[in-house]
Amino acid sequence: MKNIIVTGGAGFIGSHLVKALLLDGHRVVVVDDLSTGKSSNLPSHPNCHLFEVDIVDELALAHLFESERPSLVYHEAAIASVQKSIHDPVRTSAVNDQGAKHVFELAVHVGSEQIVFASSAAVYGEDPRLPKRETFEPTPLSPYGFQKWQNEKDAARLAKKSGVRFTALRYFNVYGPQQDPQSEYSGVISIFVDRILNDLPLTIFGDGGQTRDFVNVADVVQANRSVQRVGGGFNVFNVGTAQETSLLELVHHLYMIENQAPNVVFQPRREGDIHRSVADIGQLMSKTDYSSNVHILQGLQALVSAIKLKNNE
Ligand SMILES: NC(=O)c1ccc[n+]([C@@H]2O[C@H](COP(=O)([O-])OP(=O)(O)OC[C@H]3O[C@@H](n4cnc5c(N)ncnc54)[C@H](O)[C@@H]3O)[C@@H](O)[C@H]2O)c1
Known part of the structure; x- marks a missing residue:
């Protein structure tokens, strides 16, 4: 059993990861300010502990890391x-x-063996x-993309200095249950499913020919678990399906399901919408046992069923 801290563990991806880590038999400490995450996303489990802490608050975070000493x-x-x-x-x-x-710095300070981050x-921008490919020089377009790239540079520097393993996972477009469709910043799939189930029209910006690599949250969780076995230093990996789906295809699948x-x-x-990704x-796949297991159609069907079930509760 490992002692694991998951920051953002009450959010969409984080809460799926927390559930999987608990099933693996670990003790999980969730650090979340609940700004978009919800405590109700987390299971009530004796090994799951939620601390409502803002990661910008260095003192509060230091106190938690010192007392938990996560591996x-x-x-x-x-x-x-x-x-x-x-x-x-x-x-x-x-x-x-x-x-x-x-x-990152606190994890190194308290002796953690590995830091895996989203x-x-x-980071790829308009290339x-x-x-x-991970070997492409990042050319982010937004402050968000620059911030993620900066995280990778900080991690590479700290890994070199401390010998601690850092693993960056570049998620593509993640979808699945618990993604909040009400948030104006949510993923396109959760917004589209919500609108279709409420008989509302879908809005497509552009001609719908833009493509994305839509990856199910179950695959993302699998990627996070599989990198625990990756060797030393700093590593960066794409997390996707290697399948390109256009918005028009996505819309076609959803209306067909319904x-x-x-x-x-x-x-x-x-403005700034990337055309293909x-x-x-x-x-x-070569460094871990990861493979993308959820086909988009299967993932969309499961998502629609899960949302309908929740709406009927
Ligand atoms: N969803 C995607 O398609 C996608 C794609 C690429 C990368 N990512 C990255 O994956 C991670 C998880 O994203 P998500 O889609 O689950 O989003 P989310 O908003 O559901 O999860 C983020 C979590 O972080 C928490 N949080 C935010 N600010 C915080 C703070 N100051 N202190 C403590 N907790 C804070 C939120 O309350 C939330 O629980 C993020 O780092 C995101 O940038 C997501």
């Missing part, structure tokens, strides 16, 4: 929004940049080369 830290906490990073760069930078640095496909006629409104393309996952 493994998963850092998922962030303001997970490109738009928010543009509209509120000061707070976003405090959380995504300074907050991450606090987590980076993002946003037109596909599929996206057996409804499409109801879509087209709006002008949004898909991950090369060869690195992660």
Whole structure:
């Protein structure tokens, strides 16, 4: 049994990860300010402990790390929004940049063996080369993308200095249950499913030909677990499916699942919207036992069923 800290563990991805770590038999300490996360996302389990702490508050965080002394830290906490990073760069930078640095430095200070953290496909920006490879020089477009890239640079520096293992996971477009459709910054899939189930039209910005690598949260959890066995130093891995899906295909799948006629409104393309994105996952597959197991259609069907079930509770 390991003692593990998961920052952002009450959020969408973090809460799925926490549940999997508990099933693996670990003790899990969740650090979350509940700004977008919810305590109700977490199971009531004797090995799961939630501390409502802002990662920007270095003293409170230091106190927690000193008393918990985790052997493994998963850092998922962030303001997970490109738009928010543009509209509120000061707070976003405090959380995504300074907050991450606090987590990394404290983990090293208390003797953690490994820090695994959520980076993002946003580091790739508008580089037109596909599929996206970890060896490409990042060219982020948004403060959010720059903050994730800065996390990677801080981690590489600390790994070199301390010998502690740091693993950056560049998530592509993650979807699955517990993603909040009410948040204006939420993923497109949760918003689309919510609107279809409420008989509302979908809005597509641009012609719908833009593509993404939509990866199910179950695959993301699997990636997080599988990197526990990766060797020393600093590593960075894409986490995706290696499958490219356009928004039009996504909409087609969703209306087919619901057996409804499409109801879509087209709006002008949004500034800064990346046209195509898909991950090369060869690195992660060759260094771990990761494979993407959830096909988009299967993942969407499961998501729609889960949301319907929840709505009927
Ligand atoms: N969802 C995606 O498609 C996606 C893609 C790439 C990267 N990521 C990254 O994955 C991680 C998890 O994202 P998510 O989609 O689950 O988002 P989320 O908003 O559901 O989760 C983030 C969690 O961090 C917490 N948090 C925010 N600021 C905090 C602070 N100052 N102190 C403590 N806790 C704080 C929130 O309350 C929330 O529980 C983030 O780092 C995000 O940048 C997500």
